[in-house]
Each structure stands twice: as structure tokens, then as C-alpha cells.
Amino acid sequence: MLDKSVSDVDKAREKWTVLPPLELRGVGTPLVESLQSFISRVLATTGMGSKRLAKGLSLKMPSKLIRMGGFSRSNGPDVLELAVDELQSLTGADNLRSGTFWALSKILTADNQSINEKCCRRWCPNCYKEWGPESYEPLAWTVDLLRTCPVHGCLLNNACWSCERPQRPYLDASRRSSCTNCGADLSRSVRWVELHPFLRSVERQVLDLIEFCAESRTEPVPYDVLREFIQGLRRSAGSRRGDILAKQIKQFASCAKLRRRRVSLRSLINLCAIQGVSVSEFLAAPRATSSPLLFDRWGGLTYMPLPTARQAQKIYVASQCMKAYLRERPAYLPPISVFLSRFNVQLLAVRDVAEETYDFYLAAHSVHGDAATQRALRAAYLSATSILAARTQGEPLDAEVVAAMVMRRTEVGLSIARHAVKSAALVRATQAEEVISCYEREMTLDEALDWFVENRQCSRNADGVPPRTRNDAPHRRS
Structure with missing residues (x-):
């Protein structure tokens, strides 16, 4: 005892x-x-x-x-x-x-x-x-x-x-x-x-990651697991030179190789979505899940599929500004990359949610003449934009005065200068701060991501869900 x-x-x-x-x-x-x-x-x-x-x-x-x-x-x-x-x-x-x-x-x-x-x-x-x-x-x-x-x-x-x-x-x-x-x-x-369904699959993967982290471990997952996966993705994307998605993967690979830079949870899910695999599969077999055979399943994917809510909201604002600009029937349309440069969004993402408007814009821009004429119009437009931006704080200039300044700077004809000035002024009006604020109130951050996923064109499968990440049953506390 x-x-x-x-x-x-x-x-x-x-x-x-x-x-x-x-x-x-x-x-x-x-x-x-x-x-x-x-x-x-x-x-x-x-x-x-x-x-x-x-x-x-x-x-x-x-x-x-x-x-x-x-x-x-x-x-x-x-x-x-x-x-x-x-x-x-x-x-x-x-x-x-x-x-x-x-x-x-x-x-x-x-x-x-x-x-x-x-x-x-x-x-x-x-x-x-x-x-x-x-x-x-x-x-x-x-x-x-x-x-x-x-x-x-x-x-x-x-x-x-x-x-x-x-x-x-x-x-x-x-x-x-x-x-x-x-x-x-x-x-x-x-x-x-x-x-x-795609957002449900994202939530499922988040919970899978949390379950992975909730298990008792003695050491964290080594960085080489991520580096090996991204390097495999880069090899798989080698045939897609010039592709925006391939450039993004190359940037990830460079950061992983040279600076051992970590990624956000959103970026990790995006990288796995490119391959159509879940994050748990990636952690289990990083080399196998980045093989070229899997890449073909998502051949229609052209950019990271999961933006932030703020990015989704900016895509909505950009598409609405483009529609408003086209309704004014301007005589000249600048290149769409120039028109949307203010919003810092991926052009293909805008096209995915506003395909008809986007394609109409491209078609209307293409009829502005031969390559030399388009270069002259673009130079005149950029010059007019610069002049109007510099005069924002002062008294507004007469359109004819601005056109004359554009002529002297770019050595174009008066007709081209006038078209460029009118177009630049119209772009400034349709992209004014108060207009953008109005569109942001229309599409709040809480609604933006749902709107983007619902309206984008999913060319991978019916609902845009990676092939093996469809289990979305709710969890219950034991």
C-alpha cells in the first residue's frame, strides 16, 4: 500500500x-x-x-x-x-x-x-x-x-x-x-x-489542410515539398510559352528556387487547382501531382482560378466601366490593355465574366485602320491622357487647345488628335472616382467572389471543380 x-x-x-x-x-x-x-x-x-x-x-x-x-x-x-x-x-x-x-x-x-x-x-x-x-x-x-x-x-x-x-x-x-x-x-x-461548387471545393480543401495541421507532429513540412511541386509545374507548363498562366508559374518557381519564398493559402489552392488535385494529394506526393499528364486536364485554364474578393470586385468594376464606355460610342477605342490598366486586373478574367462586351471592344478597336494608323492613334491618345491628367488641378483646357498640343507632341494630323482627345476625356469620365465608388457599392466585397465564380466561363468541366475535390459534406463536432 x-x-x-x-x-x-x-x-x-x-x-x-x-x-x-x-x-x-x-x-x-x-x-x-x-x-x-x-x-x-x-x-x-x-x-x-x-x-x-x-x-x-x-x-x-x-x-x-x-x-x-x-x-x-x-x-x-x-x-x-x-x-x-x-x-x-x-x-x-x-x-x-x-x-x-x-x-x-x-x-x-x-x-x-x-x-x-x-x-x-x-x-x-x-x-x-x-x-x-x-x-x-x-x-x-x-x-x-x-x-x-x-x-x-x-x-x-x-x-x-x-x-x-x-x-x-x-x-x-x-x-x-x-x-x-x-x-x-x-x-x-x-x-x-x-x-x-468551386467555392465549396475550396472550403473542403481548407478543412482538409486544417485536419492535416491538427495532427500531432514533431516537425513541420519541409520547404522542399513546395519547391519540388512548383518546379514540376514549371516543367509541365514548358510547352505553354507566352501563356499568362505559364508566366505566373515561372515566377512562383523562381521565388521558390532563389529566395525560398512561402506562398499564401490562396496561392497554394490555386496551384493545386491548375493540376486538378487537392492540397492533401499535393502534400502526399508533390512530384507525382505535378506531372505533365495531369496538366492536360486543365488545358482551358488561363489564369489563377481563385482571386481575392477585392480582385473580384475590381474585375466587376472594370467590366462595368467598359460597358459604360462603349455605350457612349467613342470614335476611337484605345487598346483594351490600356483602357483597363487602371484596374490592375487580368484581361482574361474580365473576358471570362463579360465575354460579349470584351469581344465587341476588340472588334471595334481592330477597325481603326492599319498598323501605322493604330500606332499614331495610340500615341495621340496617351499624349492626350497625360495632358488631361496634368491639368486636373488647374482650369480645364478647351478640347481644341489640347488637340493642338497633342499634334505638336506626336506629329499626328488634327483629325487623329481630336479623336484621341475626345476618347481620353471620355475614358476619364467613365473611370472617375465617383463612378468607380458607385460600382463598388453595387458589388460589395461580400458578394464579389460569388459573382465572379458564377459568371466566369468554365471550360474545364460543368462546374469548374477539380476532378477529385468534390466531397463537400459538412463536418460535425464529435
């Missing part, structure tokens, strides 16, 4: 920790708890302030507690990674990295994660309604590519339904479901949306 009691005491001493021995929830599943949520539970259980915990982890500011899940690679051990080690020793938990993207920290940036105080916090209102003692905020909520709740299927919110103010990440568990500005209940305003 004595030996047994001593043994029990020894075991108790081995389990003794400075902080409560809480466990990270959902380990090994797509619904693993985020490290932010774990820290929030530690603070709520102990009553400790965030400043005191940050000091105990050798962090200068409490805000760094929120950023502990975003690992930045450096020459030596990362400060935040050392803080995770210290937190594990204080709580006795040995798997806190499973609540982060640490497993992919050598190949992924934190660009698509809300892991700092400047990002918007995201939540499921239905999860907040059902909140209980065993509830937690999953890592999935921190990924902006995941738009719907994996459990309920409703949209994740990032702003208060009452005052429309975005909610910043914070660690006070008692105020989790209340707006930090007006105090409104954040469990209200449940919104639903029917996602396009």
Missing part, C-alpha cells in the same frame, strides 16, 4: 502544472480549437490578465498573444514559437501547435489568416447561440477562404449586425458574443448562401 501511495504521489507531481492543465479541443479533426481560443480559456479559468500572461511568456505586448498562431520563419527560433513552447510547459499540453498552421509554417504565409489585432474576427452566430462549457472557437474561423460554418453551413460573420462595425480579435471570453462597439448580441443575424 505504501509503495502504491508513493507511486500515486509521484504521478501527481509529474502532472502538476503552473497553469490549469487544460487540453486543446478537437485535436486531429478539421474542427480543432484555435490557439487563440485556448489562451482565452486559460485566462478565463485563472482570472489572469492578458498582460500578466504575456509577460510570463516573455512577450512584450499582450497583442502578441493573438499572433502566437502565425509563425514567421527566421534565421533563429521565432519568438512566438518559443512562447508556444513556454505555454506548453506551463499548462502541460504538448500539442498546442495543432491549433495553428505550424505544420505548414515553412511553406505558408499567414496572409489568409486573421491572427493579428488588425484583422477582423469571424464567428458563426448559430455556434454562439449554442455556446456551452465545452464550446470553443475553431481554427477554421481564422481562415478567410472559409466563408461558411463547417457545422451549421451558415455564413461566418465579421461585423456587428446592428452597428456594422468589424470585430477585432481579443481574448476576453466573457465578451465573446457581444459587439465591442454597441454591445449587440452577435448570435443574431444568421445568413445563408448557396455557394458555387
Whole structure:
């Protein structure tokens, strides 16, 4: 009996920790708890302030507690990674990295994660309604590519339904479901949306990645896995010289080879979509999944298929400005690359969502005469644009005066100069700041990505979903 009691005491001493021995929830599943949520539970259980915990982890500011899940690679051990080690020793938990993207920290940036105080916090209102003692905020909520709740299927919110103010990440568990500005209940305003199959496949891949990261590991995935995959893509794209997509892959390959540059989660999904494979297949066999045989499945793909919401909104604005310009029936149309240069969008993406307008523009531009005439018109147009832009702050010039200035600068005839000036003035009017703002209000960031995916021309298959990434069944917490 004595030996047994001593043994029990020894075991108790081995389990003794400075902080409560809480466990990270959902380990090994797509619904693993985020490290932010774990820290929030530690603070709520102990009553400790965030400043005191940050000091105990050798962090200068409490805000760094929120950023502990975003690992930045450096020459030596990362400060935040050392803080995770210290937190594990204080709580006795040995798997806190499973609540982060640490497993992919050598190949992924934190660009698509809300892991700092400047990002918007995201939540499921239905999860907040059902909140209980065993509830937690999953890592999935921190990924902006995941738009719907994996459990309920409703949209994740990032702003208060009452005052429309975005909610910043914070660690006070008692105020989790209340707006930090007006105090409104954040469990209200449940919104639903029917996602396009391609976007559902993106969400499925995000959850697969999270499940991969949620498994206990001793080392992160080495960078060579990404480099090998991208180099394979570059070899596969060798026959597509001059192709925009091939140029993008070449740029990725150069960065991977020379600077070991990591990619965002969005870029990784885009690269896998080119091959028609899932990210989990890429991680399992980077060389096989980048083989030339797979590339032919996506022969109709001409650019990265998943833009950001902001990029999708700019594509919408560009297409609307082009339609408005054509409705004015200008005498001269500048090259479409020049007309759309302000928006910094891929021309093929604009054509995908406004094919009829885009092709009409190209046809109308082609009738402006032979190559020499078109060069003269282009030079006159660019000169007129430069003159009008320089005179924005001063008094407006008469069109004839501007035409005369264009004639002297470009040595073209008066007729060509007049056409160029009228066209440049019309482009400025249809691309004015107030016009663009109006189009942006028409197509909000929340709606832009759905609009783009629904309206683009998918030449790969019926719904634009990669061949083996169609499993989109919702997850349930066990």
C-alpha cells in the first residue's frame, strides 16, 4: 500500500502544472480549437490578465498573444514559437501547435489568416447561440477562404449586425458574443448562401489542410515539398510559352528556387487547382501531382482560378466601366490593355465574366485602320491622357487647345488628335472616382467572389471543380 501511495504521489507531481492543465479541443479533426481560443480559456479559468500572461511568456505586448498562431520563419527560433513552447510547459499540453498552421509554417504565409489585432474576427452566430462549457472557437474561423460554418453551413460573420462595425480579435471570453462597439448580441443575424461548387471545393480543401495541421507532429513540412511541386509545374507548363498562366508559374518557381519564398493559402489552392488535385494529394506526393499528364486536364485554364474578393470586385468594376464606355460610342477605342490598366486586373478574367462586351471592344478597336494608323492613334491618345491628367488641378483646357498640343507632341494630323482627345476625356469620365465608388457599392466585397465564380466561363468541366475535390459534406463536432 505504501509503495502504491508513493507511486500515486509521484504521478501527481509529474502532472502538476503552473497553469490549469487544460487540453486543446478537437485535436486531429478539421474542427480543432484555435490557439487563440485556448489562451482565452486559460485566462478565463485563472482570472489572469492578458498582460500578466504575456509577460510570463516573455512577450512584450499582450497583442502578441493573438499572433502566437502565425509563425514567421527566421534565421533563429521565432519568438512566438518559443512562447508556444513556454505555454506548453506551463499548462502541460504538448500539442498546442495543432491549433495553428505550424505544420505548414515553412511553406505558408499567414496572409489568409486573421491572427493579428488588425484583422477582423469571424464567428458563426448559430455556434454562439449554442455556446456551452465545452464550446470553443475553431481554427477554421481564422481562415478567410472559409466563408461558411463547417457545422451549421451558415455564413461566418465579421461585423456587428446592428452597428456594422468589424470585430477585432481579443481574448476576453466573457465578451465573446457581444459587439465591442454597441454591445449587440452577435448570435443574431444568421445568413445563408448557396455557394458555387468551386467555392465549396475550396472550403473542403481548407478543412482538409486544417485536419492535416491538427495532427500531432514533431516537425513541420519541409520547404522542399513546395519547391519540388512548383518546379514540376514549371516543367509541365514548358510547352505553354507566352501563356499568362505559364508566366505566373515561372515566377512562383523562381521565388521558390532563389529566395525560398512561402506562398499564401490562396496561392497554394490555386496551384493545386491548375493540376486538378487537392492540397492533401499535393502534400502526399508533390512530384507525382505535378506531372505533365495531369496538366492536360486543365488545358482551358488561363489564369489563377481563385482571386481575392477585392480582385473580384475590381474585375466587376472594370467590366462595368467598359460597358459604360462603349455605350457612349467613342470614335476611337484605345487598346483594351490600356483602357483597363487602371484596374490592375487580368484581361482574361474580365473576358471570362463579360465575354460579349470584351469581344465587341476588340472588334471595334481592330477597325481603326492599319498598323501605322493604330500606332499614331495610340500615341495621340496617351499624349492626350497625360495632358488631361496634368491639368486636373488647374482650369480645364478647351478640347481644341489640347488637340493642338497633342499634334505638336506626336506629329499626328488634327483629325487623329481630336479623336484621341475626345476618347481620353471620355475614358476619364467613365473611370472617375465617383463612378468607380458607385460600382463598388453595387458589388460589395461580400458578394464579389460569388459573382465572379458564377459568371466566369468554365471550360474545364460543368462546374469548374477539380476532378477529385468534390466531397463537400459538412463536418460535425464529435
